[in-house]
Amino acid sequence: MLLLTILCDFDDTVAAANVGQSIFKRFQPDVMLPGVVPWEEIRNRYSDREISLAKYQELAFLQLDQSKTIIENFVRESRPLRSGFKELVEFCNNNDIAIAITSHGLDFYITAALDSEDINIPIHSVETYFEKSEMTFKYPYADKSCFAWPGNCKCKMLEQYQGSGDTIIYAGDSTSDACPALRADYVFARDWLVTFCTDNAINYQKLGSFYDIIDYAKKTIGDYK
Ligand SMILES: [Zn+2]
The missing domain is CATH 3.40.50.1000 (HAD superfamily/HAD-like)
Incomplete structure (x- = not known):
């Protein structure tokens, strides 16, 4: 036991760092595209208690236009x-x-x-x-x-x-x-x-x-x- x-x-x-945020920084889509906002703006809505931590994370990940494999490789290579x-x-x-x-x-x-x-x-x-x-x-x-x-x-x-x-x-x-x-x-x-x-x-x-x-x-x- x-x-x-x-x-x-x-x-x-x-x-050592916030890997979620490293992903948002690396793969932030073009903010000129419809529906896309800077990830920091979404985080600020969470800091201001407008949205939950869960919602912040979902919104920021859902706007990424990258495959799971590409994100996984980025994380693996950064040895965080x-x-x-x-x-x-x-x-x-x-x-x-x-x-x-x-x-x-x-x-x-x-x-x-x-x-x-x-x-x-x-x-x-x-x-x-x-x-x-x-x-x-x-x-x-x-x-x-x-x-x-x-x-x-x-x-x-x-x-x-x-x-x-x-x-x-x-x-x-x-x-x-x-x-x-x-x-x-x-x-x-x-x-x-x-x-x-x-x-x-x-x-x-x-x-x-x-x-x-x-x-x-x-x-x-x-x-x-
Ligand atoms: Zn609890």
Whole structure:
């Protein structure tokens, strides 16, 4: 039985940058075309709380005029992962620690990014389906009572692991990580989540690279076994 689980947000956490935004920047279609707007404008509508995170992501992806394969190749070639992540996954595999991605990003670009370093771990994210060049989105962890509605609630992802009694280490950076940060046993935080952890008296340390989590797990692993 696994007794320790490490859950990691993807964009700006496992990936050193926001891969979704890198895709929008790289493949922004001509704004002179009908129906096309600069992706930053869509993001601002989300920042102004006019639309949800889910809607922002859907609108920005739906206006891209690129095949899934071209986007996947772009992500794979950019090798976007933060340093130490591959080593952390190897450490987990060697020590019976579960590790998974809990993301509000899209499954196919997360898979491509992990593929670029031959990493194969469970991914909990937005699911995408491609049919006749139409892209559709599914939110298997949506929860009406969560502020992330109609997007995925990351606490739903966390509950799957916590239910079996595991101790949870959570790594993240932004508002969608607030829900699981409040419920995890220990948090590694960047950016916005640092302030959130301080304000809410959450046990955390800053995440520089993933070697920080390896060091922490090495020190505490005796407590879990
Ligand atoms: Zn939630």
